[in-house]
Amino acid sequence: MKRFLALACAALALAITADAKRAAPTEVTTVTKDGIVYTAPHELMGCVQAKSGKSATPVWFKQIYVVKYDTDLEKDVQDCFITNLRFDGDILVITNESGGVFHLDPKTLTVKTVSGKDVIDRTAKKPK
Numbered sequence: 758m759k760r761f762l763a764l765a766c767a768a769l770a771l772a773i774t775a776d777a778k779r780a781a782p783t784e785v786t787t788v789t790k791d792g793i794v795y796t797a798p799h800e801l802m803g804c805v806q807a808k809s810g811k812s813a814t815p816v817w818f819k820q821i822y823v824v825k826y827d828t829d830l831e832k833d834v835q836d837c838f839i840t841n842l843r844f845d846g847d848i849l850v851i852t853n854e855s856g857g858v859f860h861l862d863p864k865t866l867t868v869k870t871v872s873g874k875d876v877i878d879r880t881a882k883k884p885k
Contacts, residue, residue, distance in 0.1 A: 779833055779834055782838040782840075782854075785797040785838075785841065786841075790844055792811070793807050793809065794807070794809075794810050794813070796808065797838075797851070803822045803823060803853070805842065821839070821851055821853075821875075822873075823877070824877045830879065835879040836854075837857075847863070848862060849861040855877060858873060859875075
């Protein structure tokens with residue numbers, strides 16, 4: 758009986774894993790500048806958050822781009838996460854999974870789209 762139960766659990770785990778549409782996104786390395794820590798938490802998709810380095814108190818968060826979802830498709834396959842943060846001088850350079858590149862001025866919170874789209878529209882239907 759124990760053997761049967763173990764095999765059934767293994768088969769169920771394999772079925773659940775096989776049904777997954779995408780792997781979990783990798784954690785984005787935080788960057789620190791002038792005592793502020795910049796992160797791209799996955800629960801705030803398309804956003805950058807700044808925290809005080811000493812107390813980890815949130816200072817601000819800024820939405821860099823938006824993902825519009827197609828309700829007929831699974832949400833996880835439409836997600837587009839930030840993959841990289843780095844500074845180029847005083848500008849925070851943000852890259853996402855679609856290859857989009859954005860520049861954020863942390864002083865003014867102004868975002869410039871360098872490449873890609875600031876609205877990733879997954880609802881756009883393909884022409885027939």
